[in-house]
Amino acid sequence: MAQTLAGKPRLARPEEVRGDGRDIVLFGDTFNRYFERENLEAAERVLLKAGYRLHRVQPEGRRPMCCGRTYLSSGQTDDARAEALRSLDALRPFVEKGARVVGLEPSCILSFRDEMLALLPAERTGFIAGKALMFEELLAADLKEGRITLPFADQKGRVAHLHGHCHQKAFAVMGPVETILRAIPGLELRVIESSCCGMSGAFGYAVENIEVSKKMAELSLLPAVRKAGPDDIIVADGTSCRHQIHDGAGREAIHVARVLEAALAAL
Structure with a gap:
């Protein structure tokens, strides 16, 4: 059970x-x-x-x-x-x-x-x-080993923009994120080429760091998010990354689990 x-x-x-x-x-x-x-x-x-x-x-x-x-x-x-x-x-x-x-x-x-x-x-x-x-x-x-199946609904060309958390990049685990998102039929994945979002845990919340945090986010992450279409999905696994995207670009970023759940629930 x-x-x-x-x-x-x-x-x-x-x-x-x-x-x-x-x-x-x-x-x-x-x-x-x-x-x-x-x-x-x-x-x-x-x-x-x-x-x-x-x-x-x-x-x-x-x-x-x-x-x-x-x-x-x-x-x-x-x-x-x-x-x-x-x-x-x-x-x-x-x-x-x-x-x-x-x-x-x-x-x-x-x-x-x-x-x-x-x-x-x-x-x-x-x-x-x-x-x-x-x-x-x-x-x-x-999925690769055939041990499970996930019947995702076709997303009909919807676009998802993916930002990687620093720990995911450091431990080389961004590949599986891309793999599982590309397993959703009809979902166009665009990986945002970015460095740290600027939050670095609680770093970006400190008043003495906020300007540095914003500058880091503006290097590539936030401009890419602002260019995303209004119906595009913004994907970020890190909680601090999601908050930075919301505060800096006014867009909601969601965890990949919610993307997968929605693609399953659509059937």
Whole structure:
């Protein structure tokens, strides 16, 4: 039985993981969990439509999982380490049974491949190697292997402009984003050739940085967004990128999960 995120589902048990490649823990990062819940709900619907089994995992206590990045970005290393351990300890029994951990926010899910390895000893992190994936990585790989199918509706030439988050570029995971969007029939994908959007997490929100942040966004990202047609889709996986696009160009950028969900719902 799928462990849905909507409402108040019961928590999953490790013994429910079958280990056949369809068990997924959808990592609800702080940003999408509390500020853009629609992204998590869209991702959930896409994963269920593809035939995955979702497992809701929660550490001991009432607080949900957190990668610790919000602490780390402000120099609170000990707190970041504690948050990472809380999440890793909760995930371990599921991953060891064969589940994969899938996330939406690049800076969060990619922490499992980078910062956590530097903060914690190998015996606490080794089990997660190769098991923490971006949402698009999972879908693109399983589509290629024929393990899943996604019956997308024809978009009839609609245009999508894609901006990559800095972490996606640094970890070379933009390819799967492009792959999964190009799997939607009739969708014309245009990749925005841009550097950082200028937000860099909370950097762009600081009053002393705002002018630098704006200048970075104006190098290529915001001009490209302004040139987009009124019915075009602007796609950005990073929460800070989406906010920069909204504040700087007055356009709504959406997570790829919402693009996929809409293409499935149109049938």
